[in-house]
Amino acid sequence: MGRQYNNHLFFLAMKKVFLIISLILCLNFIQDFSPQSKNITEKFFPEINVEINTPAFKKEKGFTNYNELIVFINQLQKKYPDIVSIKHIGESQKGKSVPLVILNKKSDTKKLKVFFQGGLHGDEMASSEGVLFIMDKLLNDTAYSYLLNKLEIAIIPIANIDGYEVQDRYAANGLDLNRDQTKLMIKESVFLKQTFSDFNPHVAIDFHEYRPFRKEFSQLSSYGITSYYDAMFMTSGNLNVPEKIRDYTKNVFVKNAENVLNSFGITTREYLTSDKVMGDIHFNQGSNNARSSATSFALANTISTLVEIRGVGLGRTSFKRRVFSVFSIGISYLKTAVENMNEVDELLKSKFNTNNLAIVTSKKEKSVEPLKVIDLETEKEINIDVTIFNASKSTADLTRSKPFAYIIKNNQQSIIAKLKVLGVIVNELEADKELEVESYLVNDYSVDDEKNEGVYQQKVKTITSIEKKLFLKGSYIVYMNQENCGLAIETLEPEAPNGFISFGILTTKQNNKLPIYRYLKNEKL
Ligand SMILES: [Zn+2]
Structure with a gap:
């Protein structure tokens, strides 16, 4: 009996060992497999001859892992204690601490703030490796270290650590961190966004990689196609972002970076992605969705870009080229910031959204x-x-006058908490007060019967009317003469596609009045 039992235990243990070994082999295979022919790689995406000292390049296979990341940044911090500080900004769903690295050399002169993020999607490996390379060069190479005299730089190397560790796009709960920047339902989103809001950068890049071999591409041309461009730039087309900021981002920052990349034979384009709509392939260029970083950052009065490197699914194919692309774009943005310091500062200080229209849909x-x-x-x-x-x-498409303030009922703590994470300043009414406001009545309502990104999306149409209403002490006031007012429009207007109502954060029904009001009088409360 005892012996049989032991045999059984031995068998179970062997089975476990076997499973673990096959899993490791399988993971290795996945991360090294590339669907791309050698011909295409050599002809269009040849490796770039550059020395890169980040952990992934010290080994033949795989990428920088979590422990190697921590060792790497700790070493930089030890070597340059006056410049480098490391903050742990939160814990992932699986309990891994997410580090933020700040490079800030002591200086009496004014500095611009720049924010870089990698790894928001966990299978876009060159984005993280690239920002590590940027840190290494800024600190260890005098050709770049002068940039630290004029800039304070905050870097999140791996935003989605749980996804990164298993090379999966999504957070551990299966949701997409780059569709969650207004609803803020994912644990990581909240501390990542809070970090961004607290740092309040002038310039920001969210680094990503894109998938060049897509299912729908097989129906294009005779045997299918693959993407051509090494790097694509997404800047916000959102109309609540002041036009001058949108133009400056494209015409100065993106343009300079494209010139640098093109000089190395690295091809660039404005961001484009495909989508299959009832059998047809549609291509979407740019973005105006506040749920994603490019627009979300831009609405926070920041020169913002989402960068896409051609890389998802390619394993280590052209990996140096991809990491070098991230590096070159990052450094180009830093140089552009330093060369145009006063202009950038002026642009962001004086030009924040003074449009008197709120663009609800476009x-x-x-x-x-x-x-x-x-x-x-x-x-x-x-x-x-x-x-x-x-x-x-x-x-x-749908516009309303921009109110002087939104007033929100005092029982709406959960949306107020989200607004604060988004960097929107919220005040409170100090005493009960009767006010003339515009209210919303839902006169058209539908709700999806399936969850999308964790929520049942609502679609509403509202009519507004003027009424006198008593607001209780503690009601929330969001004045619109503030930097992040565009984020208030995008989240509070009921028809806004990425707002609290669209995302079902604030549930409603046909013929309901919303707990959000528009205060139109030009007078502080
Ligand atoms: Zn991505």
Whole structure:
């Protein structure tokens, strides 16, 4: 009996060992597998001859792991204690501490603040490796260290640590951190956004990688196509972001970075992604969604860009090229910031959203344009005509006057907490007060019957009317003459596609009045 029992235990242990070994082999295979032919790699994406001293390049396979990351940043901190500080900004769902690295050299001169983030999606490995390379060069190479005289730089190397550890796009609960920047339902989103709001940067880049071999690409050309561009730049087309900031981001920051990359033969383009809509492939250019970082950061009065490097699913293919691209873009942004310090400071100080319209919804321009891609049969670049919906050329659809303030009932603590994380300043009414306000009545309502990104989305139409209403002490006031007022519009207007009502954070019904009001008088409360 005893012996049999022991045998059984031995068998179970062996089974476990076998499972673990196959899992490791499998993971190794996944991370090294690339669907790309050698020909295409050599012709279009040859490795770049550059020395990179980050942990992934000290080994043949795999990427920098969590422990190597911690050792790497701790070493920098030990070597440069006067410049480098490390803050642990929160714990991932699986209990891993997420570090923020701040590079701040003591100086009496005014500095611009720059924020870099990598690894918000856990399978975009060059984004994290790239920001580690930026840190290394800024600290260890005198050709770059002068940039620290004029800049304070905050870097989150791996925003989604749980996803990164298993090379999965999503957070541990299966939700997408870059669709959660207004609803703030994911644990990580809250501390990542709070960190961003507290730092309040002038310039920000969220580094990503994109998937160049997509299912829907197989129906294009005879044997399918793959993407052509090494790097794509997404800046916000959101109309609540002042036009001057949108233009400056594109015409100065993006342009300079593209010039640098192109000088190394690295190809660039404005961001474009595809989508299958009832059998047709639609391409979306740019973005205006506040739920994603590019627009969310821009609405916080920041020169903001989301960078996409061609890399998801490629394992270590062209990995140096990809990491070097991240590095070159980051350094170019830092140089552009230093070279245009006063202009950037002025632009952001004086130009925050003074538009007297709140843009609630907008329409993207639709056009058919040629797109350069790589044909998989001939392995040559070709142009194909595609339908593009361009968020960078949006026009306003539903607009309302921008109120002097939004007033929110004092029982709405959960949306107030989210507004504060977004960096929106919220005041409170000091005594009961009767006020003339505009109220919203829901006159058209539907709700999805399936969850999307963790929520049942609501679609509403409202009519507004003027009424006198008694507001209790402690009611919340969001004045609109503040930097992040665009984020208040995007979250509080009921029809806004990424708002609290659309995302079901604030539930409602047909014929309900909303607990949000518009105060139009130009007078402090
Ligand atoms: Zn991504």
